[in-house]
Amino acid sequence: MTAPKNKLAPTMNEVAKEAKVSVAKVSRVVNGKGGVKKDLEQRVLRAMKKLNYHPSSLARSFKQQRSMLIGIVIPLLEHPAYSRMASAIERRLFDYDYRALICNSEEDEERENDYIEMLLRQRVEGIIINSSARGTQHLAELRDNNIPIVLFDRMLQDVQCNQVFCDNSLGGYTGMRHLFELGHRRVGVIGAPMYPEPMIRRIRGTREAIAELGMDDDPALLVTGDTQLFDMGYQAAQHLLGLNVPPTAIFALTDVTAVGVMHAVAEMGLKIPDDVSVMGYDDLPIASYTIPPLTTIAQPLIEMGEKAVELLFKQIDDPDLAPEKAVLPTRLILRQTTALLRH
Amino acid sequence: MTAPKNKLAPTMNEVAKEAKVSVAKVSRVVNGKGGVKKDLEQRVLRAMKKLNYHPSSLARSFKQQRSMLIGIVIPLLEHPAYSRMASAIERRLFDYDYRALICNSEEDEERENDYIEMLLRQRVEGIIINSSARGTQHLAELRDNNIPIVLFDRMLQDVQCNQVFCDNSLGGYTGMRHLFELGHRRVGVIGAPMYPEPMIRRIRGTREAIAELGMDDDPALLVTGDTQLFDMGYQAAQHLLGLNVPPTAIFALTDVTAVGVMHAVAEMGLKIPDDVSVMGYDDLPIASYTIPPLTTIAQPLIEMGEKAVELLFKQIDDPDLAPEKAVLPTRLILRQTTALLRH
DNA sequence: TTGTATGCGTTATCAT
DNA sequence: ATGATAACGCATACAA
Numbered sequence: 001m002t003a004p005k006n007k008l009a010p011t012m013n014e015v016a017k018e019a020k021v022s023v024a025k026v027s028r029v030v031n032g033k034g035g036v037k038k039d040l041e042q043r044v045l046r047a048m049k050k051l052n053y054h055p056s057s058l059a060r061s062f063k064q065q066r067s068m069l070i071g072i073v074i075p076l077l078e079h080p081a082y083s084r085m086a087s088a089i090e091r092r093l094f095d096y097d098y099r100a101l102i103c104n105s106e107e108d109e110e111r112e113n114d115y116i117e118m119l120l121r122q123r124v125e126g127i128i129i130n131s132s133a134r135g136t137q138h139l140a141e142l143r144d145n146n147i148p149i150v151l152f153d154r155m156l157q158d159v160q161c162n163q164v165f166c167d168n169s170l171g172g173y174t175g176m177r178h179l180f181e182l183g184h185r186r187v188g189v190i191g192a193p194m195y196p197e198p199m200i201r202r203i204r205g206t207r208e209a210i211a212e213l214g215m216d217d218d219p220a221l222l223v224t225g226d227t228q229l230f231d232m233g234y235q236a237a238q239h240l241l242g243l244n245v246p247p248t249a250i251f252a253l254t255d256v257t258a259v260g261v262m263h264a265v266a267e268m269g270l271k272i273p274d275d276v277s278v279m280g281y282d283d284l285p286i287a288s289y290t291i292p293p294l295t296t297i298a299q300p301l302i303e304m305g306e307k308a309v310e311l312l313f314k315q316i317d318d319p320d321l322a323p324e325k326a327v328l329p330t331r332l333i334l335r336q337t338t339a340l341l342r343h
Numbered sequence: 344m345t346a347p348k349n350k351l352a353p354t355m356n357e358v359a360k361e362a363k364v365s366v367a368k369v370s371r372v373v374n375g376k377g378g379v380k381k382d383l384e385q386r387v388l389r390a391m392k393k394l395n396y397h398p399s400s401l402a403r404s405f406k407q408q409r410s411m412l413i414g415i416v417i418p419l420l421e422h423p424a425y426s427r428m429a430s431a432i433e434r435r436l437f438d439y440d441y442r443a444l445i446c447n448s449e450e451d452e453e454r455e456n457d458y459i460e461m462l463l464r465q466r467v468e469g470i471i472i473n474s475s476a477r478g479t480q481h482l483a484e485l486r487d488n489n490i491p492i493v494l495f496d497r498m499l500q501d502v503q504c505n506q507v508f509c510d511n512s513l514g515g516y517t518g519m520r521h522l523f524e525l526g527h528r529r530v531g532v533i534g535a536p537m538y539p540e541p542m543i544r545r546i547r548g549t550r551e552a553i554a555e556l557g558m559d560d561d562p563a564l565l566v567t568g569d570t571q572l573f574d575m576g577y578q579a580a581q582h583l584l585g586l587n588v589p590p591t592a593i594f595a596l597t598d599v600t601a602v603g604v605m606h607a608v609a610e611m612g613l614k615i616p617d618d619v620s621v622m623g624y625d626d627l628p629i630a631s632y633t634i635p636p637l638t639t640i641a642q643p644l645i646e647m648g649e650k651a652v653e654l655l656f657k658q659i660d661d662p663d664l665a666p667e668k669a670v671l672p673t674r675l676i677l678r679q680t681t682a683l684l685r686h
Numbered sequence: 687t688t689g690t691a692t693g694c695g696t697t698a699t700c701a702t
Numbered sequence: 703a704t705g706a707t708a709a710c711g712c713a714t715a716c717a718a
Contacts, residue, residue: 007489008408009466011695022705027697035703052488057464059695062405063710065351077430080423087420087447099461102445104430118442121400123352145395146350230632259632266634289573289602291609291634354711365689370713378687402711406694 010051019047030055061123070098070312071119073112073129075196077104079228079256080284081301082130085153088305089128096313098125107193109133120145126312128152134195148315150308154197155325162311164304164326168198171297171330172205172253175279178295178332179249180209183341184277186216188240188247190257192225192232199228202253202281221247233260241268241276248341249277255284258294262337273339283333292336300328353394362390373398404466413441413655414462416455416472418539420447422571422599423627424644425473428496431648432471439656441468450536452476463488469655471495477538491658493651497540498668505654507647507669511541514640514673515548515596518622521638521675522592523552526684527620529559531583531590533600535568535575542571545596545624564590576603584611584619591684592620598627601637605680616682626676635679643671 012030016023021040028036029044036044047053061067070093074082090100101124103115112132119127126148131139136159142149143161151163179187187210191203203222210217220243223236233252237260240247250265252258258280265276272278272292280287283298307326315321355373359366364383371379372387379387390396404410413436417425433443444467446458455475462470469491474482479502485492486504494506522530530553534546546565553560563586566579576595580603583590593608595601601623608619615621615635623630626641650669658664 009463009488013695023696024698024705024707025703028704031697037703040703052484054460054463056405056466056695057461058401058405058410058466059710060697062399062401062694062712063696063698065710067401077420077433078423078427080421080426083423083426084421090420090445090447091449099444099465101442102433104433106434117397118400120352120397122442123399123401141395145352230628234632259629263632263634263636285573286602286629289577289606291606293606356711366712367689367714368687371688374713376713380687383687399711402694403713405696405710406712406714408694 009056010053012053012055015044015047015051015053018051019043065123067123067125068098069101069122069124071101071103071115071122071124071127071129073103073105073115073119073127073131075105075107075130075132077102080286081255081282081299084284084301085130085305088302089152089309092306092309096309105132107132113138116142120147126150126316128308128312130154131156132196146319148312148319150312150315152308153304156197161323162308162315162325163323164308164311164328165198166299166304166328166330168201168330169205169208171281171299172202172251173209174205174330174332175251175281175297176206176209176215177213179251179277179279179338180213180215182249182277182338183343184215184247184249186218186221186245186247186249188221188223188236188250190223190233190236190240190250190252190254190261192223192236192254192257193228194224199253206251206253228254228256230256230260230263233257234264235260237261237264238268241265241270247276249279249338251279251281253281255280255282255287255294255296258296258337259286259290262290262294272337274342277338277341279338283331287333287335290337295335295338296333298331298333300331304328352399353396355396355398358387358390358394358396361394362386408466410466410468411441412444412465412467414444414446414458414465414467414470414472416446416448416458416462416470416474418448418450418473418475420445423629424598424625424642427627427644428473428648431645432495432652435649435652439652448475450475456481459485463490469493469659471651471655473497474499475539489662491655491662493655493658495651496647499540504666505651505658505668506666507651507654507671508541509642509647509671509673511544511673512548512551514624514642515545515594516552517548517673517675518594518624518640519549519552519558520556522594522620522622522681523556523558525592525620525681526686527558527590527592529561529588529590529592530564531579531593532565533567533576533579533583533593533595533597533604534565535579535597535600536571537567542596549594549596571597571599573599573603573606576600577607578603580604580607581611584608584613590619592622592681594622594624596624598623598625598630598637598639601639601680602629602633605633605637615680617685620681620684622681626674630676630678633680638678638681639676641674641676647671
């Protein structure tokens with residue numbers, strides 16, 4: 001790509017000349033600092049309009065050493081849960097006159113690192129990150145660079161910084177317990193993808209429930225995989241229901257996979273919830289519109305986003321503040337895909 | 344929000360001091376310009392690492408008068424179709440070393456204008472916009488500001504700039520014709536929301552089919568509304584199927600509304616496609632996973648994004664190039680929600 | 687091969 | 703109330 005050949009945007013200097021005043025006055029008018037005579041102010045305003053002047057954030061940020069930019073790093077913009085988080089965060093930042101640099105890491109650690117380097121260069125004043133990395137070294141480095149950071153959704157144990165997440169372990173447990181109470185003892189769990197932290201915890205929660213409540217503890221009942229898309233749920237359900245002793249319920253640790261599960265179940269000619277109970281996790285909009293509507297574990301995505309912004313600004317205001325961990329509540333949403341086990 | 348009290352990032356000057364060379368040399372090393380002795384280059388690299396130096400894009404962009412930033416304006420980040428478009432565009436820009444400023448206008452004209460002003464201030468080198476505005480004045484203004492712009496998805500007649508979109512009218516026609524060929528004469532059309540340009544065209548396409556093929560032309564069969572979410576489809580379907588003479592098929596001009604339709608149909612105890620045929624529009628991932636899978640009109644969202652980026656860079660390279668309109672093909676995806684009309 | 691100096695557009699400080 | 707001017711971090715033209 002070569003350099004743009006476009007006419008350059010007008011500068012404050014040109015406005016000053018047009019209005020026959022000094023740049024200082026233009027600056028004062030632009031920033032509404034007051035101390036400018038009414039008639040001159042009008043002249044400046046007119047000149048601005050005439051030249052179609054838009055103050056350069058580039059120059060301004062550079063001069064002030066403040067970018068008014070916050071980085072948002074999420075694993076997959078196309079995933080409804082993540083796009084919802086990103087949009088909640090962005091909306092809140094906008095209210096504060098901050099702009100968001102939304103980075104779509106596509107669950108790729110290297111891409112995530114590239115983005116972080118980019119954000120550092122853009123001199124973002126803070127980063128809210130839903131990290132796809134397995135390690136925490138790059139985040140520790142951010143902290144050492146003194147850039148305010150909030151870990152979002154995916155918490156990480158051994159890094160000292162602000163974190164906002166739900167108790168995924170409890171969520172996993174709650175779902176399992178719900179199925180247990182309906183009489184299910186043999187429950188297939190779809191924890192795909194395997195590695196991100198929330199998923200590991202959700203799985204752990206289900207295992208705790210299995211142990212504590214004395215449910216079937218069969219390794220064949222846990223299916224993991226690479227993606228968290230429809231397809232994964234579809235395949236996993238086929239596998240689970242093809243087992244010698246198939247489960248009577250399936251807990252898909254993501255709504256999107258749950259939809260895939262429902263599809264597979266229907267295709268096999270089974271009825272939900274009569275023949276198999278199905279649970280999801282996330283409470284995405286789609287969960288209300290499956291047929292029948294999906295019982296699921298809700299996460300307050302919007303509140304999480306708002307909390308993250310709050311913590312970030314707190315830290316920007318006072319960098320020495322001790323990092324805070326905000327754990328938001330998870331909620332069982334009863335709909336119609338789970339039912340009493342038929343004997 | 345007060346000014347950040349964080350330690351400032353190290354500058355090139357500090358690196359130069361640390362390495363005991365001039366800033367010019369550091370600059371050369373950073374930009375890989377060559378003409379630097381190996382050992383000195385090593386010293387600079389070491390100093391950079393030691394100080395944790397990240398070149399300031401702010402200063403760089405400011406100095407070079409090139410932001411390397413492109414603005415993307417979309418109506419609703421949380422909508423799967425739009426987040427997919429945004430992500431396709433962003434990915435492609437990233438390959439070109441450009442960064443995206445993703446703006447979520449939330450279908451709000453004023454918000455869209457705020458964002459555009461912001462983008463102008465950020466000195467973006469171009470804008471790819473899926474506009475929520477009804478008028479075109481602000482876009483004409485952009486063009487007059489000489490900022491390269493590509494209209495995306497939602498085309499606008501009377502503004503002279505690059506545009507990428509699908510033939511929505513043909514899409515609407517194609518869907519209708521498909522239903523016609525299955526024997527349906529009385530088809531409910533859900534064109535919600537009403538005003539954006541693609542929707543107007545899709546509706547027009549259905550009307551052309553109705554006229555040309557001699558299908559039932561009953562105003563009660565066209566339902567419009569404010570959103571394009573599940574809910575809208577749900578309500579619209581209830582309305583349509585409650586008509587004195589209900590339609591035998593429903594064409595929801597958006598997959599998301601189609602899912603809402605399917606939900607309503609199921610709730611009323613009707614079978615798809617036996618009792619009612621249902622068609623969607625978009626071919627979102629969810630369309631493959633409804634039960635039964637949704638017959639729909641596919642739009643090549645990824646290709647649209649890539650084409651938009653291509654046109655944008657073309658215009659950046661040569662601002663005097665005549666604007667181009669790229670019309671991408673739409674495709675009928677046959678799945679299982681439409682069937683021959685039972686007599 | 688290296689360093690010095692200039693300027694990008696803005697804000698802020700200091701005179702006036 | 704107003705204007706002249708320095709400074710922000712970097713790339714580059716030019717001198718050495």
